[in-house]
Amino acid sequence: MRLTDSRSRRLTPVRRGPGGLLRVCVHPAPAGRHDLLGDLRAMLVADVLFRIAELEDLQVITGHVERALPEERARALTGAAGRLGIHPPAVRTPDATVSAPFGGPVDVHVLAPSAAPPPTEDGLLVVVGPAQPPGGTDTPAADGADPSALRLALLALPYALPARITEAALAEAGATLGRWRGRVAAWADAPSRPMHADTVRRLGAAYDDDLDTPAVLEALRRLEDDPDVPDGAKFETFAYADRVLSLELPSEIGRV
Structure with missing residues (x-):
């Protein structure tokens, strides 16, 4: 690293x-x-x-x-x-x-x-x-907001650059979380497959390159929409990525 x-x-x-x-x-x-x-x-x-x-x-x-x-x-x-x-x-x-x-x-x-x-x-x-929270206050996130949305909004930016966390950025992060959690829950029902090797390689390369978490998130977006990758492989890869991202992506599994 x-x-x-x-x-x-x-x-x-x-x-x-x-x-x-x-x-x-x-x-x-x-x-x-x-x-x-x-x-x-x-x-x-x-x-x-x-x-x-x-x-x-x-x-x-x-x-x-x-x-x-x-x-x-x-x-x-x-x-x-x-x-x-x-x-x-x-x-x-x-x-x-x-x-x-x-x-x-x-x-x-x-x-x-x-x-x-x-x-x-x-x-x-x-x-x-430096990081500026919504409204320029000392409150890092809006009351009632999913804390993971703030974590995702910060991970979506290079850590060394200034970050302005707006309400719109938090809303977008929250929408991404909701979509990913829903898809991970759906993929969990698919037959198990090995992790997608190319995405795992991209994740490792991004972590080793100055903690490039924006590149990690982009690799997951590409995998999410890849029609050639089985759902079981997507599930295993997203679950693996969440061991570092810690966005509670499997949290919707088993919920009605």
């Missing part, structure tokens, strides 16, 4: 520790600056890294640099991350330059838009682009 290191501005292979161990640390906005969606976007990048590494049977340790937050803000961030299907950090530390909590040097530092880079030279430095 290669990520763009903000120090060199080059695609750089992700270093892994002994035994394939991957250590990832999220750096949120500094104390006194509230950027809920920016922090969530950084946590989402770390979550995608976590899921890809798990898919490859690697061990992953994710961490979060702690900062002083009002209790209400801290609860809002934790709750929003949980609703987006983001794994909670295994390590919480006031200083990511201290390797002891991670069992060694951090391999990937993921910085929220306004976060300061750590002084250490260890690991790749991945900077997430």
